Amino acid sequence: MMKFALAGNPNCGKTTLFNALTGSTAHVGNWPGVTVDKREGTYKKLEEKVQIVDLPGIYSLSPYTPEEVISRNFILDEHPDCVINIVDATNLERNLYLTTQILEIDVPVVIALNMADVLEKSGDKVDVKSLEEKIGVPVVSISALKGQGIDELMRRGYAAAKKKREGTTVLQKSELFHLIRDVKIALAGQNVPSPLFHAVKLVEGDELEVKAHASAVEMVEAFKKIFSDDTFGDDFEALVADARYAYISDNFAPALRKKSAQALTKSDKADKVLTNRWGGIPIFLVILFAVFHLTFSENFLFLNGFGDGWMPTLEDLGMDTENFGVQLLACVYDGTVFSPGVIINNLWNDIIVGNIFGLITGAVENIGVEWVVGFINDGIFEGLAAVLSFLPQILVLFLFFSILEDSGYMARVAFILDRIFGKFGLSGRAFMPMIMGFGCSIPAMINTRTLADEKERTATVRVIPFFSCGAKLPILTAIAGAIVMQFGLGNADLITFGMYVLGVATAIVAVLVMRNTTMRGEVPPFIMELPAYHLPQFKALMIHLWDKCKHFVKKAFTIILVSTIVIWFVSHFSFNWEFLADEQINESILASLGMFVQPLFTPLGFGSQLQNWGWVFVVAAITGLIAKENVIATFGVLAACILGSALPEDETGVSYVVAMIDATGITVPALIAFIAFNMTTIPCFAAVATAKAELPSKKSFNWTLVFWVVTSYIVASAVYTIGSWWWTLFIWLAAAALVTAGIILFNRRKKAVS
Amino acid sequence: MEKFLNEFGIGERGIVKKITAEGKIKRRLFDMGVTPRAEILMRKAAPLGDPIEVNVRGYELTLRKSEAQCVLMEVIK
Numbered sequence: 001m002m003k004f005a006l007a008g009n010p011n012c013g014k015t016t017l018f019n020a021l022t023g024s025t026a027h028v029g030n031w032p033g034v035t036v037d038k039r040e041g042t043y044k045k046l047e048e049k050v051q052i053v054d055l056p057g058i059y060s061l062s063p064y065t066p067e068e069v070i071s072r073n074f075i076l077d078e079h080p081d082c083v084i085n086i087v088d089a090t091n092l093e094r095n096l097y098l099t100t101q102i103l104e105i106d107v108p109v110v111i112a113l114n115m116a117d118v119l120e121k122s123g124d125k126v127d128v129k130s131l132e133e134k135i136g137v138p139v140v141s142i143s144a145l146k147g148q149g150i151d152e153l154m155r156r157g158y159a160a161a162k163k164k165r166e167g168t169t170v171l172q173k174s175e176l177f178h179l180i181r182d183v184k185i186a187l188a189g190q191n192v193p194s195p196l197f198h199a200v201k202l203v204e205g206d207e208l209e210v211k212a213h214a215s216a217v218e219m220v221e222a223f224k225k226i227f228s229d230d231t232f233g234d235d236f237e238a239l240v241a242d243a244r245y246a247y248i249s250d251n252f253a254p255a256l257r258k259k260s261a262q263a264l265t266k267s268d269k270a271d272k273v274l275t276n277r278w279g280g281i282p283i284f285l286v287i288l289f290a291v292f293h294l295t296f297s298e299n300f301l302f303l304n305g306f307g308d309g310w311m312p313t314l315e316d317l318g319m320d321t322e323n324f325g326v327q328l329l330a331c332v333y334d335g336t337v338f339s340p341g342v343i344i345n346n347l348w349n350d351i352i353v354g355n356i357f358g359l360i361t362g363a364v365e366n367i368g369v370e371w372v373v374g375f376i377n378d379g380i381f382e383g384l385a386a387v388l389s390f391l392p393q394i395l396v397l398f399l400f401f402s403i404l405e406d407s408g409y410m411a412r413v414a415f416i417l418d419r420i421f422g423k424f425g426l427s428g429r430a431f432m433p434m435i436m437g438f439g440c441s442i443p444a445m446i447n448t449r450t451l452a453d454e455k456e457r458t459a460t461v462r463v464i465p466f467f468s469c470g471a472k473l474p475i476l477t478a479i480a481g482a483i484v485m486q487f488g489l490g491n492a493d494l495i496t497f498g499m500y501v502l503g504v505a506t507a508i509v510a511v512l513v514m515r516n517t518t519m520r521g522e523v524p525p526f527i528m529e530l531p532a533y534h535l536p537q538f539k540a541l542m543i544h545l546w547d548k549c550k551h552f553v554k555k556a557f558t559i560i561l562v563s564t565i566v567i568w569f570v571s572h573f574s575f576n577w578e579f580l581a582d583e584q585i586n587e588s589i590l591a592s593l594g595m596f597v598q599p600l601f602t603p604l605g606f607g608s609q610l611q612n613w614g615w616v617f618v619v620a621a622i623t624g625l626i627a628k629e630n631v632i633a634t635f636g637v638l639a640a641c642i643l644g645s646a647l648p649e650d651e652t653g654v655s656y657v658v659a660m661i662d663a664t665g666i667t668v669p670a671l672i673a674f675i676a677f678n679m680t681t682i683p684c685f686a687a688v689a690t691a692k693a694e695l696p697s698k699k700s701f702n703w704t705l706v707f708w709v710v711t712s713y714i715v716a717s718a719v720y721t722i723g724s725w726w727w728t729l730f731i732w733l734a735a736a737a738l739v740t741a742g743i744i745l746f747n748r749r750k751k752a753v754s
Numbered sequence: 755m756e757k758f759l760n761e762f763g764i765g766e767r768g769i770v771k772k773i774t775a776e777g778k779i780k781r782r783l784f785d786m787g788v789t790p791r792a793e794i795l796m797r798k799a800a801p802l803g804d805p806i807e808v809n810v811r812g813y814e815l816t817l818r819k820s821e822a823q824c825v826l827m828e829v830i831k
Binding site: 059064090092093097242246271276278415419525527531 | 789817
């Protein structure tokens with residue numbers, strides 16, 4: 001099978017072309033060692049099947065970003081039969097810059113001139129014939145969006161792939177050409193493949209090449225000594241870049257006749273509003289609010305005002321809630337109008353998963369052996385349902401953010417917010433993943449792929465769980481509710497809000513500390529294209545969502561399921577291999593483990609001081625690893641265990657927490673510390689699995705786990721001690737000052753040494 | 755008149771004379787088309803004053819003021 005690589009700038013229609021070429025054969029993986037998507041598929045309309053590999057979007061073949069290194073190594077080392085270089089006709093100049101570099105490699109190339117139709121509409125025209133003559137490889141005008149010209153592109157690519165092609169350069173007129181030619185001859189003598197490409201990069205002083213071909217470096221250095229240019233001195237990198245652009249403007253000047261920079265396109269007009277000096281930030285906040293409201297709101301149209309609901313539930317209206325039609329209706333309205341995200345969530349969890357799993361678990365009941373039924377129903381299926389229940393809202397949230405990304409607005413968000421984030425050593429791009437964390441950590445962590453810098457990405461993945469997600473909210477409301485009820489203290493909403501603020505504050509401090517210690521590094525450069533706005537394509541969005549969906553479900557059935565089963569097992573068996581019912585959790589392996597580690601949590605307020613029942617909080621925190629909602633569900637089980645009889649079902653979980661408070665005598669600061677601990681510790685298994693996939697190495701993943709445990713321990717003990725004894729605040733402040741001073745001194749010394 | 759790109763006012767236009775940055779930032783500027791002799795139009799600044807948006811070689815580019823400070827320009831009247 002032949003293999004074609006697809007290369008081009010970001011935002012030039014590459015993904016659209018890839019989708020058009022490969023259709024349903026496409027699948028997404030990772031390039032080895034990096035978290036950059038690798039898309040592959042098959043084109044079937046030629047006499048031979050052709051494998052298509054989509055290289056990451058790049059502007060150049062320089063050695064600075066993982067995307068560039070991947071693309072260049074792929075073309076050089078994997079020897080594709082042909083490279084399809086997609087070029088955006090509306091932005092010819094910058095796109096051809098990459099083309100001039102690809103042409104230097106000994107590989108057949110065909111150019112797909114995309115969006116020439118768009119250009120024609122605005123009155124300009126690219127002369128394909130003359131472009132082809134000058135550039136020396138086939139040029140085919142296509143419209144990736146409309147699917148035009150694609151078969152011709154592939155036919156010509158196929159024909160080109162059958163012939164060998166030697167690299168050509170546009171640097172012939174450059175003063176450096178003699179040097180390039182001499183280095184090329186020397187490299188060719190050593191049987192280096194693609195000698196021209198390597199020669200040019202060596203002359204540029206490219207890090208990777210200098211390492212790989214040390215022998216030829218001397219030639220370049222010797223030449224550098226006798227050479228001097230009026231404008232560039234001996235900066236060969238600048239000379240080469242300049243020569244490329246000079247060649248493009250000289251040769252394609254007629255083709256480049258484009259809109260004068262003053263005329264405003266539709267996109268420019270939209271940009272005037274969206275990044276407006278005064279309006280930009282408010283508009284952004286409104287869009288953000290809309291996204292979250294559409295995804296998560298259970299009071300979509302604000303019909304219930306902002307207080308308690310006045311609208312009747314379906315049961316109040318006397319409807320039969322067992323009736324299927326009524327159940328369907330309840331997904332949309334039940335005492336309040338739900339948002340689209342919640343409706344999809346209800347349909348999925350209550351109707352689809354609920355019914356299917358209901359049928360299966362009902363059938364399993366017939367087995368009769370108690371522990372087998374428990375294992376299959378509560379261990380496997382309940383665990384699966386817990387994980388799959390996240391799916392709809394993850395996808396809806398992802399859909400909205402994909403729309404914002406594909407439309408070009410996300411780049412503007414980074415533009416608007418870069419100033420603020422620069423203060424913490426991050427770029428404006430880090431904002432989106434963080435804010436997505438309020439919805440769900442999983443899409444948020446996947447979204448960190450838009451961050452170019454590896455250290456920035458690691459730091460961001462680590463703090464995402466501190467932006468308290470939707471599943472952690474029940475913990476907050478249940479405990480806050482119980483505090484108000486049992487201690488008559490404050491206001492539940494205020495406590496909840498305070499906890500969110502605490503999470504964000506923890507994230508900020510953690511980023512600052514990391515960027516100054518383990519994740520040290522310059523603020524990554526922020527030199528990026530602001531692509532023209534355009535309507536996102538439905539098909540591309542769906543392909544995108546389908547990939548995410550597959551990815552998540554695969555995880556749910558492997559790593560997450562195994563972890564869930566382990567937790568079920570230790571909470572339902574004693575050390576004597578005896579099966580235990582839910583209410584006997586106090587005899588389980590998990591409870592013993594809880595009692596064993598209980599003293600460790602004394603500084604956090606829910607350790608040894610709670611005596612006999614102290615372990616319950618530890619156990620609840622552990623079951624929270626399956627899904628954070630489980631913390632309160634476990635409280636329900638534990639309350640039944642403590643009281644010897646089950647409490648009436650309580651959706652808010654407040655009564656469970658009240659029972660725990662009565663049994664353990666836990667104090668308010670300790671309860672708050674418990675919330676803080678759950679918010680900042682290891683997130684759910686699904687998020688942990690995602691973090692593992694997104695972090696650059698196994699080592700950094702392990703350190704991330706340590707980071708979460710340590711951070712939650714420190715934050716929760718600070719909350720507990722300061723809440724219990726106010727004067728300890730000064731001890732904590734002194735410790736913080738000491739650490740800060742230590743870091744500053746250490747960094748200063750390090751700087752002085754280097 | 756010569757000045758750096760970060761000192762440009764909105765709507766001002768100029769020709770790149772020299773890039774004073776090094777390494778990664780220099781290369782990135784080149785790759786994005788900010789090379790000597792390129793014409794640049796200052797479009798706008800972000801709501802908080804930094805970064806800025808410019809038009810170069812027919813497309814919109816954003817960069818921080820600290821990065822624009824490495825781009826020496828000749829102002830076009």
